[in-house]
Amino acid sequence: MSPNREFWTSSKGFVLAMAGSAIGLGNIWRFSYIMGKYGGAAFILVYLAAIFLIGLPIMLCELSLGRASGKGPLEAMTELAPRRTTLSFLTAVALILGAAAFVFKGMYFHAGVAGFFALGALLFGWGFLGFTVTFLTPLMIAVFYSVVGGWIIIYTIVSPLGKIFRDPAASAELLGNIVTASGGKYWVTVAAASAFFLATALIVMAGVQKGIERFSKIFMPLIFILIIVIIVRVLTLPNAKEGLRFLFLPDFSKMTAEGVMAALGQAFFTLSLGSGVGIAYGSYLGRSSSLPKTAFTIVLLDTIASILAGLAIFPLLFSTGLSPEEGTSLVFKVLPIAFGKLPLSALWGTLFFFTLLLAALTSSISMLEGAVQGLMQKLYLPRGKAVLLLIIVLGPLVPLTAVSSANFANVPKLGQFFTETLKLRSESFFAILDNTTCLWLMPLAGLMTLLFVSYVWGNKKALEEMNCFNAFDWLFSKIWLFVVRFVSPVLVILAFLKGLGIFF
Numbered sequence: 001m002s003p004n005r006e007f008w009t010s011s012k013g014f015v016l017a018m019a020g021s022a023i024g025l026g027n028i029w030r031f032s033y034i035m036g037k038y039g040g041a042a043f044i045l046v047y048l049a050a051i052f053l054i055g056l057p058i059m060l061c062e063l064s065l066g067r068a069s070g071k072g073p074l075e076a077m078t079e080l081a082p083r084r085t086t087l088s089f090l091t092a093v094a095l096i097l098g099a100a101a102f103v104f105k106g107m108y109f110h111a112g113v114a115g116f117f118a119l120g121a122l123l124f125g126w127g128f129l130g131f132t133v134t135f136l137t138p139l140m141i142a143v144f145y146s147v148v149g150g151w152i153i154i155y156t157i158v159s160p161l162g163k164i165f166r167d168p169a170a171s172a173e174l175l176g177n178i179v180t181a182s183g184g185k186y187w188v189t190v191a192a193a194s195a196f197f198l199a200t201a202l203i204v205m206a207g208v209q210k211g212i213e214r215f216s217k218i219f220m221p222l223i224f225i226l227i228i229v230i231i232v233r234v235l236t237l238p239n240a241k242e243g244l245r246f247l248f249l250p251d252f253s254k255m256t257a258e259g260v261m262a263a264l265g266q267a268f269f270t271l272s273l274g275s276g277v278g279i280a281y282g283s284y285l286g287r288s289s290s291l292p293k294t295a296f297t298i299v300l301l302d303t304i305a306s307i308l309a310g311l312a313i314f315p316l317l318f319s320t321g322l323s324p325e326e327g328t329s330l331v332f333k334v335l336p337i338a339f340g341k342l343p344l345s346a347l348w349g350t351l352f353f354f355t356l357l358l359a360a361l362t363s364s365i366s367m368l369e370g371a372v373q374g375l376m377q378k379l380y381l382p383r384g385k386a387v388l389l390l391i392i393v394l395g396p397l398v399p400l401t402a403v404s405s406a407n408f409a410n411v412p413k414l415g416q417f418f419t420e421t422l423k424l425r426s427e428s429f430f431a432i433l434d435n436t437t438c439l440w441l442m443p444l445a446g447l448m449t450l451l452f453v454s455y456v457w458g459n460k461k462a463l464e465e466m467n468c469f470n471a472f473d474w475l476f477s478k479i480w481l482f483v484v485r486f487v488s489p490v491l492v493i494l495a496f497l498k499g500l501g502i503f504f
């Protein structure tokens with residue numbers, strides 16, 4: 001372990017920071033619109049299965065990898081085990097077969113991506129998984145996340161005026177200008193997204209403890225309280241029951257193959273998995289805390305946050321006659337109405353958007369942290385320069401994503417390139433980033449992490465890292481041992497096969 005590594009000041013600080021990474025826009029904005037789109041209760045069941053049977057085991061893998069290596073994801077994958085093994089070779093073979101299947105289906109872009117990963121796995125073995133989870137995935141997410149973060153900045157700024165809560169026309173106008181970037185004023189969105197991205201970078205520049213812990217400790221509890229206030233209000237509205245029915249009475253006929261993949265992707269996104277966060281944060285963790293308890297706490301908090309967000313949003317959505325399939329703008333349509341129904345709406349609204357902004361920041365800093373750690377170690381850069389490099393490389397992508405958040409209308413040439421030349425079906429640049437990371441990169445990296453821990457590094461070693469203190473930890477770890485070997489990988493593979501329309 002290098003001498004100048006920072007440590008979390010306490011195990012509680014670590015839990016809060018991990019929870020800070022997990023709880024963010026994913027729980028409120030993304031969970032609501034994805035769950036709405038794929039049919040409510042049935043989606044939630046698949047999602048919960050994915051959280052507890054796939055997400056939680058993977059989080060434990062990541063935390064123990066991080067703590068064992070004491071370094072970031074880049075090193076963890078290459079230093080704990082031989083760089084190239086039979087399994088990394090088999091992975092390359094599987095990817096080549098996948099690429100061939102894509103060529104056969106005429107999906108040349110997908111074929112290219114699979115081919116790229118196959119080559120990486122052949123040349124760099126497990127190092128390629130490290131590269132993906134350190135740089136590729138989290139940085140792509142950081143770009144589109146900044147766009148949503150920018151929307152939240154704008155909502156925080158206009159909330160004190162209260163107009164969007166009182167006047168539906170004002171709310172609709174703001175939504176058009178900002179979220180769908182369809183009005184003439186999309187420069188506001190560009191500025192806000194860039195501001196969010198820069199703010200994230202500056203906090204990361206300030207360093208782990210000062211930057212991350214302080215924020216998380218103060219503000220995370222507030223978001224729970226605010227959501228509960230909304231729930232109490234909206235549950236008494238007419239037709240609120242319809243929303244509860246949507247959330248809790250499953251209709252499996254709506255559960256398509258796409259929905260299953262979406263649930264899996266949301267599980268990865270909301271727990272910040274398959275993108276190096278657990279490994280990077282785990283590497284800062286001292287020896288004294290028990291991992292099973294820590295991981296369980298984080299997953300539970302995150303799941304409660306999502307379910308509460310659903311309870312706050314869907315009863316109102318149904319009582320106002322909106323459709324659950326509103327897409328990315330769903331919460332921005334519903335929340336202003338919710339606050340409009342509370343006394344002192346401007347106050348509640350401002351507090352809510354401000355806290356959400358902080359929750360979004362504690363998440364977005366975790367996307368950059370692993371990459372910064374990687375750049376510092378590989379290129380021997382000081383922290384400040386590493387962050388600067390990220391700003392220069394990623395910076396231009398943020399405005400581009402902001403103006404093509406709902407469609408390609410503002411950038412038609414780019415749209416033509418993606419939809420006609422590359423034959424991608426995503427409706428916006430934003431959706432391309434979102435789909436590539438959540439539906440492909442994270443689940444694949446998660447699967448590879450499971451296989452790496454079970455069959456390459458060895459899950460006995462992972463178990464030693466976990467520090468089981470009591471009967472709960474012990475029982476939990478025994479179950480984990482079985483689940484990471486036989487249950488989680490099989491489920492991820494089945495979800496992929498279903499998503500690709502193969503077999504069933």
Ligand code: TRP
Nearest residue numbers: 022024025026269270272275363
């Ligand atoms: N989990 C966060 C949320 O729900 C988003 C997030 C933070 C994330 N870090 C990540 C998602 C890394 C994927 C990968 O808002």
